[in-house]
Amino acid sequence: MGRMGMSTIKEIAERTKLSVGTVSIVLNGRGDEMRISKKTQQRVLEAAQGLGYLPNISARRLRQSGTRNIPAIATFWPSDLAPELLGRFFTGAQSPILEQEYAFEMSIQPYKRGHVEKIKEMCDSGMYHGAIITGVSAEEQRYLESNRCNVPTVLFNRESSVYSCVYVDSYEIGRKVAELFANRGHKKVGTIVPEHLVNAENNLRYRGFVESCGRYGLEIEDRHIQVAPMSMEGGNSAARRIVEGGGRVPTAMFFPIGIMAVAALPVFHRASIRIPDDLEIVTYGDHEAEKYSVPSLSTVKLPVEEMAAACIRLVMGLIQDPGVGPKSVVFETPFIFRESCGGFIREL
Structure with a gap:
């Protein structure tokens, strides 16, 4: 029984009001196979943990796989x-x-x-x-x-x-996107920040982008920095807020993950904002979807x-x-x- 003697099994059996045989089957990882209900298995494992016993998984896997132990x-x-x-x-x-x-x-x-x-x-x-x-x-x-x-x-x-x-090198990714935008003659740019990274000290990609925009003389208005969840829905609603926010739309945008940009494209299309003529987009990631969107998306590849x-x-x-x-x-x-x-x- 790995690290566990009969006495512990008996204790668990008493505590759970189950038979020694049932307890032993569950601890050997054969509960599903022997059709013991999940609820009962849970009771046994909780009692085992309460008594400071965790089944020795490595020993169990060894027995099950016969000769070789798969990590x-x-x-x-x-x-x-x-x-x-x-x-x-x-x-x-x-x-x-x-x-x-x-x-x-x-x-x-x-x-x-x-x-x-x-x-x-x-x-x-x-x-x-x-x-x-x-x-x-x-x-x-x-x-x-x-x-x-x-x-x-x-x-x-x-x-x-x-x-x-x-x-x-995440900082460098942000920096080189800002450099690309400056080098292409943009003045007003925008970006999106993943919700969970708003105040994160290790959101280096965003920091690299914003700090470098400052260095290269690019302007980012507050309303052109949108916070959104890292999902298609997030990208779509961030784009809507930028389009509906009034004023001039930025001429270049950096998206923190490709699928957000894929979901933003229809919003720009319906607002008659032409990509890349009116607005250039660079994403990060290089998901397959970015290759097949219309237009296809330029990206910094995360391998x-x-x-x-x-x-x-x-x-x-x-x-x-x-x-x-x-x-x-x-x-x-x-x-x-x-x-x-x-x-x-x-x-x-």
Whole structure:
């Protein structure tokens, strides 16, 4: 029974008023197979936790898989991170499996902003062999760096000296979009800020854009900075507010994720704002939808798929050799010019 003797099983059986056999089946992870109701299984697990016992998942997986133990990796995904990124992340994460480099199980664990201690608890629970943490705020990252997770952990798109990490230079992305707009002769520009990043200190992409606009002499009026959720609905309503806000519409806009811009296009179209003639658009991300929209969208590419595969390889490497120090992998973010905005025209 892993770390648990008969006496504990009896205690759990007494506490739950169930038979020793039932308790044993649930703790061995065979509850579903033996048709024991979810409610009963929950009762057993809660009683087991109350007695300080967590089933030893690794031992159980070993028994079930017969000969080889497949590592379980948890990917923590915040509820406000653009869900379209998850599809791309998953596509990239599965490539090391499909290329037969590694065998592992991956589960996506959603978490709510501000409950970072839950991530630490789950990492330390013995349920997972490794963790990939996405989208943490600067504050959450500091917490995790001073309360280190007890399993091999990789941060996705965050720079860290404590954990292994895979990231891009976010400030530089904002800076080079501002430089592009200035270089194309724009004067008034606008942008959208993802709702959960409004006051975030690590919203470096936005900071890079706004600070560089100041440096290159571009004007951003307050009403041309719209706050919206990172979704299609968010992009659509932000565009409506810019169009209906009166006054001149900016001549160039930077969208924080491609799908928001895809959903903004019909709003501009109905308002007879021609893209790119009246308004040039640059997005961030490079989701497939941006290639097929009308007009197609120019973007700064976030190589999500490659980054996800790099996270998997790093975490698997750490699981196989826990003694290795933290490694960081930096990815480039090239411009992809399509119809909504052309390339650089003149030196600044």
